Amino acid sequence: MSENQVPATTPLSHSDTAQARIEELRAMRQQIPNFVFPASPRARRTLSNAASVSPQFIELTVKAVKNSVSLVRGGGLQESERRDLASFADAYEVLAGELEALAQFVRHSVIAARNKIGSDALLTYALAQRLAKRAETADLAPLVRELRDALGRRRKSKAQPDTTPVPEPPVPATAKK
Numbered sequence: 001m002s003e004n005q006v007p008a009t010t011p012l013s014h015s016d017t018a019q020a021r022i023e024e025l026r027a028m029r030q031q032i033p034n035f036v037f038p039a040s041p042r043a044r045r046t047l048s049n050a051a052s053v054s055p056q057f058i059e060l061t062v063k064a065v066k067n068s069v070s071l072v073r074g075g076g077l078q079e080s081e082r083r084d085l086a087s088f089a090d091a092y093e094v095l096a097g098e099l100e101a102l103a104q105f106v107r108h109s110v111i112a113a114r115n116k117i118g119s120d121a122l123l124t125y126a127l128a129q130r131l132a133k134r135a136e137t138a139d140l141a142p143l144v145r146e147l148r149d150a151l152g153r154r155r156k157s158k159a160q161p162d163t164t165p166v167p168e169p170p171v172p173a174t175a176k177k
Contacts, residue, residue: 032095034088055086125151 012020029035038044062079065071077085125147132140 032092034085034092058082058086
């Protein structure tokens with residue numbers, strides 16, 4: 001190899017590039033302040049009630065605590081903490097929306113890719129079905145049966161009469177003699 005030649009590199013597989021994106025997303029967790037994992041599957045539901053109070057309600061409680069000594073309590077949030085958390089919530093809600101949109105677009109891209117390969121496979125199947133009926137390509141018949149079984153779709157047979165026995169209505173006891 002001469003000095004000016006660059007060694008050929010093997011392109012990364014889709015699995016490798018997807019894994020790299022997963023690692024990047026997981027690294028983002030460390031960069032998000034106040035990032036919390038849910039403690040249980042129902043954690044969001046238990047947080048939602050208090051999390052949904054309006055900013056006006058929060059502001060009124062802040063003023064009330066400032067103006068009434070009886071409402072001051074130990075362990076409550078300081079005004080700077082409260083404002084920082086509100087700022088965090090407002091800013092990162094936008095990021096959450098973007099990430100959810102990205103997830104939807106990635107899922108759509110996955111479905112589009114599966115649609116493309118599925119459509120191609122169905123077209124090949126349809127062609128094989130037609131060709132298997134011809135004498136010169138009848139050797140495709142076993143493949144068509146295998147493809148039909150692998151597809152798992154069954155045609156509904158022509159309407160068959162319902163052979164379920166119909167029970168006779170009970171005869172009233174007074175009708176019997």
